[in-house]
Amino acid sequence: MKQFSFGFLIFFAAALLCAQGTDVQFSYNGSGNYYLVERTDLRRYDNGKYTGLVSREVRSFIARTVPPKNSAPGDAYYDGSFFVQEGTIRDSRGVGSGIHTSIPSSFRITRNGQLFMLEDNGYPSFRSFPAFPADAIKKGDKWVSKAERAVDPLYKGKITKIPMTVEYTYLRDETFHGEDVYVLSAQWATRYGISYWDFGGDLELKSANGKHSATMYISKETGNAVVVRDSVDETFVYADGSNVSFKGTISLFTEYPPAVDRSRIIPALQRASLITKDEANALAIAPKNTGTRTNVSGGLNGSAEPKTSGGTKNTGGTSGAGTQKAASGKAEQTKPVQKQIPSKADTQQKIEQTAAQAEKPITVENTEAGIRLTIQNLRFKADSAELLPEEAKRLDQIAAVLKEAPQSQFLVEGHTASTGNEKGEQRLSEERARNIALELSKRGIAEDKFICKGSGGRKPVASNATPEGKARNRRVEITILE
DSSP states (O other): OEEOOOTTOOOOOEEEEEOSTTOEEEEEOOOOOEEEEEEEEEEEEETTEEEEEEEEEEEEEEEEEOOOTTOOTTOEEEEEEEEEEEEEESTTOOOOOOOEEOEEEEEEEOTTOOEEEEEOSSOSSEESOSEEOSSOBOTTOEEEEEEEEEEOTTOOSOOEEEEEEEEEEEEEEEEETTEEEEEEEEEEEEEESSSOOOTTSOTTEEEEEEEEEEEEEEETTTOOEEEEEEEEEEEEEETTSOEEEEEEEEEEEEEOOOOOOHHHHHHHHHHTTOSOHHHHHHHTSOOOSSSOOEEOSOOOOOOOOOOOOSSEEEOOOOSSSEEEEOTTSOEEEEOOOOOOOOOHHHHHHHHHHHHTTTTOSEEEEEOSSEEEEEETTOOBSTTSSOBOGGGHHHHHHHHHHHTTOTTOOEEEEEEOOOOSOHHHHHHHHHHHHHHHHHHHHTTTOOGGGEEEEEOTTSSOSSOTTSHHHHHHHSEEEEEEEO
């Protein structure tokens, strides 16, 4: 069976095609950009004593990216920017909002539906879930698939992976919020510390047990997983003898970013003299979600799981490197995949493509994630995130453009020159991205519209061998997400 693997549930759109009679065939197609949301309302008990309601929402923007040159045909690559809002709530006290700091994630989905994490910081938390059978099914049919969940019950920053064996049932058809849907159920037990331990996880976590019962609503028209509601009752036990329990619900669902009104954005760019007429015409057409992008200012797929006989179908799927049964029944070996690092040739090509943009103070690109504005050669105080006063004009221009997308969120990504201090460069790029967001918020844009991330010196657009090249690499990219 093919797995839909994504941390907090990656809802890669599922195309559901009716077979003969009442049977329904489930299969997956790669999707475009979307928001992935996991919302929890859990009662927390420490050593059996109630300590409050944990209200936690994890949101992410998922964008399809350009696959590397050596990628297998049909593989789809994605980047995710996750951010968390959380608190233990008593007496209706809530959680504040502000500029969001991105937790980066990247992964690929293979042709057979397996998810491989390339950059794994714990998100998405549900992987290879939900999963659908290759066979056409009818109401009442069941199937079993393996999945994986990444947990951090005490929020220590140490992720532990727990395997899941999920039994699914096709329940019924109904209307959900005005949309015709297929309704599925899923049940699995939390079992950890008996026959499986994650030695790369939290070594203080000794065991876990509990149960989950979920209901899923799948759109008949689009095949999207509209929502998943999971009832949770589980306990985690630690080496010092303490335990923490959670009871309540986890809801997982997808949202789609609003379409950007380019008839407003493009005139704003022209008023700021950031694009020419020809470039405006090119920018008017949004790129398709195929992992490509178009520079205008000078510069989930998968097959079904193996068929099985009997009333219950065992998919044998996995969420990591290993084997996956093919339709023939033979094991097909899949090599583990490491995080993709740009080759020297790719980096040099990028450098050459952007050399012509060096004189532009702000460049504009059509990307998979949305319209991207890059502030070139940003001038900061030495080894600092503090902008020099002369950058005010460019920030005014950017703010004027972003105000024409009042319903959108903005991804702010900082970059530095590479000097060999990777940790320092990463920290500095994060600080610079956040500082740009703060400056833009002072110009009338709500703080909670911004998601900030830093990439250090890992994505150069020029050679770091010269002062001019280093200056070009000191940049911030702002994407209007769509």
